[in-house]
Amino acid sequence: MLVRLMWKSIVQRPLRYVLTGLAILFGVASVSAVFIFTDGLRSTFDELAGNIEDGYDIAVQPRIEFGDGFLAPTVPLDHLQLVEQTPGVAAVQPRIAGFGIIAIDADDEPAFAASGPNLGVHWGVRSGVVRLFLQEGRRPEKSTEFAVDIDTFAEGNFTLGDQYRVQVPAPLPEGTTFTLVGTFTFADPDENALVGARLVAFDEDTAVELINQGKGYTDITLILKPDADPLQVIADLEAVVDDNLEVRTREEIVEATQDQFGDILGIFRTVLLVFAIIILGVSSFLIYNVFSITLGQRIRELGLLRAIGALGSQITQLMIGEALLLGIAGTIVGLPAGMGLAWLLRAALKLLGFPDDTGLPLAPLTVVWAIVTGVVVTVLAAIWPSIQARRVSPMAALRDGANLTDLADSYRPLRGLVTAFSGCGLILGGFTFSGWLPRLFLPVVGGIVVYVGVLLISKRAAKFVMFTIGIILLLVTLRGDFELGETFGLLGAGALLTLLGANQLNPYFARPAVRLLGSTPTAVVLGLIGIVMSVAVVGAFGFGIYVLATGVPQGIQDSFAEADVEATRGAIATPLLFISVLLSPLPYGLIRTSLGARGLTGRVGRANASRNPQRTATTAAALMIGLTLVTAVTVIGDSIKSSVNDALGTSIIGDFLVQGPVSGPSRTPFSVEVSKRLSDLDEIESIVPYRAAFPAAFATSDEGELTAADFQEFLPQILQLINPDNETTPQDLLALQAEIGTSIDINDALAVDFTFLEDHVDPGFISIDRELIGPDSVYIVDEFAEEKGLEVGDSFPALFVDLQSEDLVVAGIYTNQFVLGQRVISIDMWNRHFPSDSDQFLTVVTAPGISEDVGRAAIEAALEEDFPIIEALTKDEFAANAERQINQTLATVNVLLGLAA
Incomplete structure (x- = not known):
């Protein structure tokens, strides 16, 4: 039935x-x-x-305990012979790879990757394993030759046999060019399996010089003989390679690489799932x-x-x-x-x-x-x-006019009190567990349970419960001192309960809102909005058709910075067409509502909405959530843009910021030759180079004074503390920290030339001793200094990615992290511990009396021949770029929220 x-x-x-x-x-x-x-x-x-x-069985790699693998030390060149002489090894192939290698075509256009990094590699021939499949021409064999993948060749103005410039991190003599001798596909002879990346290939010796500055190989791979014992070969290799190197099987490396990709995709999936x-x-x-x-x-x-x-x-x-x-x-x-x-x-x-x-x-x-x-x-x-x-x-x-208010009430005060106190216990329990998930889940469940409990006592009082609990949670979060993840968890719980509570209170505002929205002035406004929206919908649909038919207008293409917008015209047009079709009924509804507001339809609608305010409020709740989120995102975006503009105005004193384009995980690094050339210009007074370290491990001790020598002594314990294995328990970690006598922090650091830094940026120094400035100096932010109990003149040890330690001397403490981050080391210290001597960006101060136009012209003239991808931006231009990127992100978020609403 x-x-x-x-x-x-x-x-x-x-x-x-x-x-x-x-x-x-x-x-x-x-x-x-x-x-x-x-x-x-x-x-x-x-x-x-x-x-x-x-194409290999075992690899010898730099030991990467933490930090960016591309900033790890290289494998020394002399290790190639050691690996070749190891029993059981049939063939050896060293590999060289690096970011920021970009070919410049005949139109002086850099061959940027549209959806991936620009990479430089070598063309390996030692082991006989083919990874680059030749399509046209031949492989590079000389130091003046290079090859590109077929997509780079097809998208740029390249011709085999002609000479082109190639942007590399290593310094090159002025006017250096390379001959394009071939094209290839990666991993597959029939298609290019690069997933959006772009490759430039050199012969082995040239790649070592240009990509790794002649210091060594990225890693050395080897193929075993059929009868070789892999475990024995690994043991033999571990006995002869340097301590800062490790020997791993291909399966281990593939799994680790997939895990790295998986971690990134996991974050992205979480964002989309939100x-x-x-x-x-x-x-x-x-x-x-x-x-x-x-x-x-x-x-x-x-x-x-x-x-x-x-x-x-x-x-x-x-x-x-x-x-x-x-x-x-x-x-x-x-x-x-x-x-x-x-x-x-x-x-x-x-x-x-x-x-x-x-x-x-x-x-x-x-x-x-x-x-x-x-x-x-x-x-x-x-x-x-x-x-x-x-x-x-x-x-x-069964009575005439029966409604939901006639349902039997459930008045059970004792059960309500027990339920409400249980909910309070769940809310408090959320504060006893660490991590973002308990802080999000338990307060929300507890708030709902409290609501149900109060509902059993008083319906009227229950309507205020979740809203009140949500506001209290938000206030506690703002006033309390929690970890970042826990803060977001509590903010999410407070916001969700506030929205649920607002839905309970909305019926009190339903009737007044209906009367206001049904008035004649509101009807006129709705009609005007409908007319404007109809024009916008038609315009969006027409523009989508126009983009599909003719391509992306130049002005819009410029707004996407380095993105290849012309190649993604469908990605622009598709959302426009989809959203315009989706929203097309809305203008008609607004205009129709405006015209019928004072007629019979309008009166019936107002009466129907006023008769049951609870139903009206619940219907509006979905729209309320969407509008709340869109408003919050817009406010946050405007706040970020305002903060960036304020920080640029107060932090940067220099006249220009010189930087490369985005490639892979960061901006393209460039050769130190750029700063040398600019320093020689009469129009330039001073230059400060910046290099990012991701990361170094910084540590201080709460008991006694630890030094770099102590760090080296406790290196195994420190590494286990940084990267605990699956068998390490929290008690083991506490025991390790007690044994070392220090707390360990893994953080990013910036390397700069201290000489002219104060003429270029103002980090808000609260204490500085310029006599302490030297190769072993470090500037630290006030929060780090307060947390670790450090003052100017103190020293603390730091462990770098090459597993070597240094004693850093605090020469200054500052408050503004916008440019310098939390820690700043010297360029000299960088050069001692990181293989790359490329710069991430520069700040430039022009000579007295030099105008902005004259300074820009001098910089561009010095760089346009050999470094066409480098751009010089004023503070205003840099802020405009940052605002454009923020707007692009906000537009994406708002589209997703619009679909949700």
């Missing part, structure tokens, strides 16, 4: 359930799209990891509202069922059954819709540098999450209305 009733209800009211199904469908589609898209990325990068680490969860939350509100409305409309029907003998449990089963059917239907349709949404997501994210040639696999886990999203969330959203339905009093429900 219940099944027939469910089916009859759905058939008789199809529009209501179709609209509910759309909410479920969109929630399922959004979650499915996130998993489909990120699974495709993961599969692509897993395959890339296998391609990168292909938006998917927002969509789910909005959908849950809509589903809850539909079932609440259904309950109000069917109260006489349910009362009649109770009168003829239906049990309360059967009424609940009826409502949940309908939700289950809707969830199943929404999941069946939502999963393929998720495939389409994943395609749109891939196209849109191409603008942000993501590869567009990834697959879109449908994994079993995605199907599971789709079912959980569509079925479980729908059923959970319908539980409360179904519980209310079982409380229908037959006599009250």
Whole structure:
């Protein structure tokens, strides 16, 4: 009987359930799209990891205990012979690779990668394993030759046999060019498996000089003889290589590389899932509202069922059954819709540098999450209305004008007190556990439990509970001192409870809001908004068609900085067309509402909305969440832009910032030759180079004085403390810290030339001793100094990525981290511990009397021949670039939030 009733209800009211199904469908589609898209990325990068680490059995690599692998020491050149002479080794192939190697075509245009890094590699021939497959010409064999991958060749103005400039980190004589002798594909003879990256290849000796400054190899790979024992070969190699090197199997390296890609993709998936969860939350509100409305409309029907003998449990089963059917239907349709949404997501994210040639696999886990999203969330959203339905009093429900307020009240003060105190315990429990998840989950659950408890005592008081708890959590978070993750967890809990509480209070504002919105002035405003929006929708649709037909206008292309916008015209046009079509009914609705506001339709609508303020408020809750999030993101974005502008105005004194384009994880480093050439100009007074270290391990001791020599003595314990293995317990870590007698922090550091630093930036020094400035000096931010109890003149040891320690002398303490970060070491110290002597960026102070135009012209003239990718920006131009990047990010976030709303 219940099944027939469910089916009859759905058939008789199809529009209501179709609209509910759309909410479920969109929630399922959004979650499915996130998993489909990120699974495709993961599969692509897993395959890339296998391609990168292909063709060998064992590798000798720098030991990377922490920090950026590309800043790790190289493998010394003399180790090649040691590896070759090891018993069991059949063939050896050293490898060289580095970021920021960019070919300049005949039009003086740098061949930037659109969605990946620009890399330089060597063309390996020693082991016989082919990783670069020749397509045209030949491989480079001389120090004046190079080759490029087929995509670089096709996208730039290159001709085999001609000479071109190549941007490399190593210093090159002025006017140096290389002959392009060949093209190739990577990892596959039939297609280029680079996932958006671009490669420039040299012969082995040239690559060592240009990429690693002649210091060594990136690593040395080897192939074993068929009868060799891998464990024995590894043991023999470990006995002869330097202590700062390690020997690993190919399988270990592939797994580690995949884990690195996985960590990055995990963060990205989390970000996308946040938006998917927002969509789910909005959908849950809509589903809850539909079932609440259904309950109000069917109260006489349910009362009649109770009168003829239906049990309360059967009424609940009826409502949940309908939700289950809707969830199943929404999941069946939502999963393929998720495939389409994943395609749109891939196209849109191409603008942000993501590869567009990834697959879109449908994994079993995605199907599971789709079912959980569509079925479980729908059923959970319908539980409360179904519980209310079982409380229908037959006599009250059968009266004329019966409504939800006639449901039997549940007044149980003792049970309410116990439940409320239990909820308070959950909230307090959230503060006893570390990590962001308990701080987010337990307060939210506790707040809901408190609400249910108070509801059993007083309906009116319960409406204020969640809002009050949310505000208290936000105030505690702002006033308290928590870790970053815990702070975000508490902020999320407070914001969520505040939104839920606001939904409970909205009925008090529903009737006044309806009267205001139904007034004549508001109707006129709505009509004007509808007209403006109709023009915007038509314009967006037309512009999308225009972009598809003719390409991206130059002004918009310039706003995307280094991105190849012309190649991603579809990624621009597709969201425009999709959103314009999606929003096309809205202008009509606004104009139609404006015209009918004072007629019969308007009066009936106002009366209907005013009659049940709870239903009206719940309906508006979904829009409230979306608008709240969009407003919050906009305010945060404006705050960031304002902070950047203020920091630039107060921190940077220099006239120009000189930097390279973005390539891979950071900006392209450039040769020290750039700073040398600029220093020789009469128009330039001084230059300060900057290099980023990611990271060095800094440490201080709370008991006694530790030195660099102590660090070297405790090196095994420090490394275990930095990178504990799976068997290390928290007690073991505490024991290690007690044994060392110090706390260990792994942090980034900046290296600068201290000579003219104060003429270029103002970090807000609160204490400085210029007589202490030297090769072993360090400037530190006041927070670090306060935390570690350091003053000017004190020293503390630091462990660098080459596993060597230094005693750093504090020469200055500052307050402004905008330019210098938390720690600044000298260029001399950098050169002692990092293999790269390339600069990340420069600040330039022009000579007295030199105007901005004259200074810029002098800089560009000095660099345009050999360093065309380097740009000089004023503070205003740098701020404009930063604001443009922030706006691009905000636009992406707002599009996702717009879909959620």
